[in-house]
Amino acid sequence: GLSRLRLRDGIAMEFERLSFTLSNHDVELHEVRIDGSLVNAGVMKARPRPLPPDAHETDVISGEWQSVMASGLMVDDLIQSQNIIADTIIVNGLVLDVVRDKRLEDPEPVEKDFAISDLIANSGIAADIIRLRDGSVWYAERSETTGEEGSIWFDQLDAEIRNPDAQLFEFNARARVYGQAPIAVAYEKTDASSFHMEVDVGGM
Numbered sequence: 001g002l003s004r005l006r007l008r009d010g011i012a013m014e015f016e017r018l019s020f021t022l023s024n025h026d027v028e029l030h031e032v033r034i035d036g037s038l039v040n041a042g043v044m045k046a047r048p049r050p051l052p053p054d055a056h057e058t059d060v061i062s063g064e065w066q067s068v069m070a071s072g073l074m075v076d077d078l079i080q081s082q083n084i085i086a087d088t089i090i091v092n093g094l095v096l097d098v099v100r101d102k103r104l105e106d107p108e109p110v111e112k113d114f115a116i117s118d119l120i121a122n123s124g125i126a127a128d129i130i131r132l133r134d135g136s137v138w139y140a141e142r143s144e145t146t147g148e149e150g151s152i153w154f155d156q157l158d159a160e161i162r163n164p165d166a167q168l169f170e171f172n173a174r175a176r177v178y179g180q181a182p183i184a185v186a187y188e189k190t191d192a193s194s195f196h197m198e199v200d201v202g203g204m
Helices: 075-081 116-121
Strands: 005-008 011-022 025-035 038-041 044-048 059-065 067-071 084-092 095-101 125-142 149-162 169-177 181-191 194-201
Touching: none
Parallel strands: 084 125, 095 125
Antiparallel strands: 005 011, 011 025, 025 038, 025 044, 038 067, 044 059, 059 095, 067 084, 125 149, 149 169, 169 181, 181 194
16 A cells, blocks of 8 residues: 655656565555656565464565665566566665574475576566665574574675676675674676686685
8 A cells, every 4th residue: 555646747656655565575665756767765674474384494584675776667567567677776774684494394395596696587686787785684593403593694785786687697795794704705607507606704
């Protein structure tokens, strides 16, 4: 739903707040402005719905961002199929919390994407450039034997992804592990079946 829709000169649509359900998440999106193929949005919060009683082991993801800008966005594709197709996407203040409970039953084995480029290409997002600024990622697992939780997190995350849906894929990122050790990652897909990745810890 939305709390207000306004039409003004130079702005095709402006939404004060949107709330909807997407991929088992309740999503709130604030201050959305659509002007042709240029979209700006403010704070977004996505909260997962509770797992069903018979749920299998999976990643439960919560997320938010402070703002996002997408240029060259194909609005029709976004509305009709929930696919994000754009020239450039810039996300500020992205926060991802990922939790996996190993005590749940294993899911049925399926073929999974391995390369980073394949994961992004199959996520419904296609853009020439994706930039992440000042983000953070927190990942936790609950042990199937002890029930205790272990976690790792990255903050001060800055990243740039180029050609995520193409054969020539590049990913560069810098962050800090546990808020302390700097880490830099450079990833390049060299052909359909191979890639090159460099990881530098403490040498930024």
